[in-house]
Amino acid sequence: MSSQIKNLILVASAKGGVGKSTVAVNLALSLRDMGYRTGLLDADVYGPSIPTMLGKDAKPTSTDGKNIIPVERFGIKLMSMGYMVDPNTAMIWRGPMLAGAVTQFVNEVEWGELDYLVFDLPPGTGDIQLTLAQRFKVRGALMVTTPQEVALVDVIRGKAMFDKVRVPILGLVENMSYFICPHGDRVEIFAHGGGQKAAKELGLNFFGEIPIETNIRICSDDGTPIVEAHPDSDSSKRFAQVAQELDAVIQAQEAAEAAAQTGRGKLKIITH
Numbered sequence: 001m002s003s004q005i006k007n008l009i010l011v012a013s014a015k016g017g018v019g020k021s022t023v024a025v026n027l028a029l030s031l032r033d034m035g036y037r038t039g040l041l042d043a044d045v046y047g048p049s050i051p052t053m054l055g056k057d058a059k060p061t062s063t064d065g066k067n068i069i070p071v072e073r074f075g076i077k078l079m080s081m082g083y084m085v086d087p088n089t090a091m092i093w094r095g096p097m098l099a100g101a102v103t104q105f106v107n108e109v110e111w112g113e114l115d116y117l118v119f120d121l122p123p124g125t126g127d128i129q130l131t132l133a134q135r136f137k138v139r140g141a142l143m144v145t146t147p148q149e150v151a152l153v154d155v156i157r158g159k160a161m162f163d164k165v166r167v168p169i170l171g172l173v174e175n176m177s178y179f180i181c182p183h184g185d186r187v188e189i190f191a192h193g194g195g196q197k198a199a200k201e202l203g204l205n206f207f208g209e210i211p212i213e214t215n216i217r218i219c220s221d222d223g224t225p226i227v228e229a230h231p232d233s234d235s236s237k238r239f240a241q242v243a244q245e246l247d248a249v250i251q252a253q254e255a256a257e258a259a260a261q262t263g264r265g266k267l268k269i270i271t272h
């Protein structure tokens with residue numbers, strides 16, 4: 001890999017439609033707001049969302065017909081299967097082809113130096129998830145869930161898969177948590193607290209709740225996500241909190257790794 005990517009982060013869920021792409025896009029923008037060099041890779045070949053959420057018109061370019069220069073939008077580097085492959089053609093791809101294409105995206109896209117590369121994964125526990133975990137040093141996964149009691153089963157399923165491939169789960173975020181009516185009342189459409197409960201039961205970090213907000217959907221559909229369009233909104237602040245908590249977990253991991261290295265170094269001196 002010619003690019004230098006410090007942290008690969010997977011945004012994942014066992015169940016579809018819970019808001020992975022929404023979280024991935026707004027997380028990437030929030031990490032950018034923290035001053036990090038950030039990239040976003042849409043690994044969903046069958047249903048790529050990034051071009052819709054961040055602008056359909058852009059296209060990646062190439063200087064030599066081999067390398068791929070990612071699209072830049074709002075200060076983050078982007079790559080999506082949707083820019084390269086017609087989703088209708090991709091429908092007939094099998095797992096290994098899919099995994100190969102995603103690997104190529106990591107290796108051949110000129111990401112440059114990045115602090116974070118956020119992967120927006122397709123739903124489920126399939127080939128792409130496994131391939132990424134096996135071929136690259138993944139820092140960890142951010143799992144997205146919804147508040148219902150039944151969503152716990154999906155979190156357990158997702159955790160089991162990541163445990164199997166030894167990708168640590170950095171934390172859990174509950175999306176579509178509650179709805180604030182135009183009158184200001186809070187309505188808990190899917191009950192409340194499922195995400196926090198799941199995190200507690202499974203021993204995972206809980207990074208917060210994102211409300212259902214019409215504006216989140218409208219901004220995504222318009223190609224300017226809420227963190228960019230309305231940075232002072234309550235929802236944007238909640239995405240910023242997710243980014244800060246995720247970053248804090250990673251900083252702590254890095255510090256622990258550095259300490260372990262130093263510890264090993266010392267041990268070596270003593271034993272020789």
Ligand SMILES: Nc1ncnc2c1ncn2[C@@H]1O[C@H](COP(=O)(O)OP(=O)(O)OP(=O)(O)O)[C@@H](O)[C@H]1O
Nearest residue numbers: 016017018019020021022123211212213216217220
């Ligand atoms: N907090 C939210 N408030 C309002 N709408 C939301 C919210 N989160 C997601 N949505 C909307 O719900 C739909 C599904 O979200 P999204 O595409 O992010 O889910 P996903 O988990 O990536 O789906 P898939 O599994 O198909 O990849 C989109 O139309 C999105 O705009």
Ligand SMILES: [Mg+2]
Nearest residue numbers: 020021044049
């Ligand atoms: Mg998606």
